[in-house]
Amino acid sequence: MRRIGVHVSVAGKIWESLERAKALGCNTMQIFSRNPRSWQAAEFDPSDIENFRRLKKEYDIAPVAVHIPYIINLATPIDGLYKKSIIAYIEDIARADVLGAEYVVTHLGSHVGTGEDKGIRRFSVALNQIINKAGIKTIILLENTAGSGSCIGYRFEHIKRIINALDHPERVGVCLDTAHTFESGYDIKTKAGLEKTLKEFDKLIGLDKIRVVHFNDSLSTVGSHVDRHQHIGKGNIGLAAMKRIINHPGLRGAAFIMETPKKTDKDDRRNIKIAYGLLRS
Numbered sequence: 001m002r003r004i005g006v007h008v009s010v011a012g013k014i015w016e017s018l019e020r021a022k023a024l025g026c027n028t029m030q031i032f033s034r035n036p037r038s039w040q041a042a043e044f045d046p047s048d049i050e051n052f053r054r055l056k057k058e059y060d061i062a063p064v065a066v067h068i069p070y071i072i073n074l075a076t077p078i079d080g081l082y083k084k085s086i087i088a089y090i091e092d093i094a095r096a097d098v099l100g101a102e103y104v105v106t107h108l109g110s111h112v113g114t115g116e117d118k119g120i121r122r123f124s125v126a127l128n129q130i131i132n133k134a135g136i137k138t139i140i141l142l143e144n145t146a147g148s149g150s151c152i153g154y155r156f157e158h159i160k161r162i163i164n165a166l167d168h169p170e171r172v173g174v175c176l177d178t179a180h181t182f183e184s185g186y187d188i189k190t191k192a193g194l195e196k197t198l199k200e201f202d203k204l205i206g207l208d209k210i211r212v213v214h215f216n217d218s219l220s221t222v223g224s225h226v227d228r229h230q231h232i233g234k235g236n237i238g239l240a241a242m243k244r245i246i247n248h249p250g251l252r253g254a255a256f257i258m259e260t261p262k263k264t265d266k267d268d269r270r271n272i273k274i275a276y277g278l279l280r281s
Helices: 018-022 046-058 079-099 117-134 156-164 177-181 193-203 240-244 264-276
Strands: 002-008 029-031 065-068 104-107 140-145 172-177 209-212 255-256
Touching: 002 018, 002 264, 018 029, 018 209, 018 264, 029 193, 029 240, 029 255, 065 079, 079 104, 079 117, 104 172, 104 209, 117 140, 117 156, 140 156, 140 209, 156 172, 156 193, 172 177, 193 240, 240 264, 255 264
Parallel strands: 002 029, 002 255, 029 065, 065 104, 104 140, 140 172, 172 209, 209 255
Antiparallel strands: none
């Protein structure tokens, strides 16, 4: 069974996110485990954890990916923020682990003008500390970025360098965002471009490392480095290309999770229906 879902709100009780996912027709999902723009995180009530794990199993929603908050920056040159980010990251991955989430998804952060090499080194050192200290089962997924501003992670080489610097690279996988891939300059719109992109990824990192695909069309153009997601088939990647991506044999083991624009639940239902419709029988 292919796994298709969306990013779901955690308003109210954490386990209610599973109810929402089920109602939308998801069999996988992504959530934040807390407010993504706040350092504060309330502890989970034991009964909420129990309900989350029970419903996850009952509804067969897997994998569950927990996205790391936006305020965390493991590539920053600012020591105070760097240390605070490491502490918050360990807390967040522990929260994901206690929920039984399979994955934690993380952007690679911003070097804030100090250069990509320094940013990649800072991130790698921090992630090594996190993995060694956290002692968790949850796999960390490095998400590629569009490359706006001073963000690292917009080239596959960045991800390779980080994984190669880890003591335990087996604890890390990749979340490949289709919009970010396109926006960072990999032309996945054409059949030849998609094959070239995935061949390059496989050579550098290995397609088996891709555990989640953020299945997003792009409002921005190829190589623009502007992160703007769009509904499936309504953007510059287009429906034909999105169909090739979701059916590519090298990605069949990944969960496809959408982060498309959302005014109401109807938007999510429409994109989920389209995604399923793109699958070949």
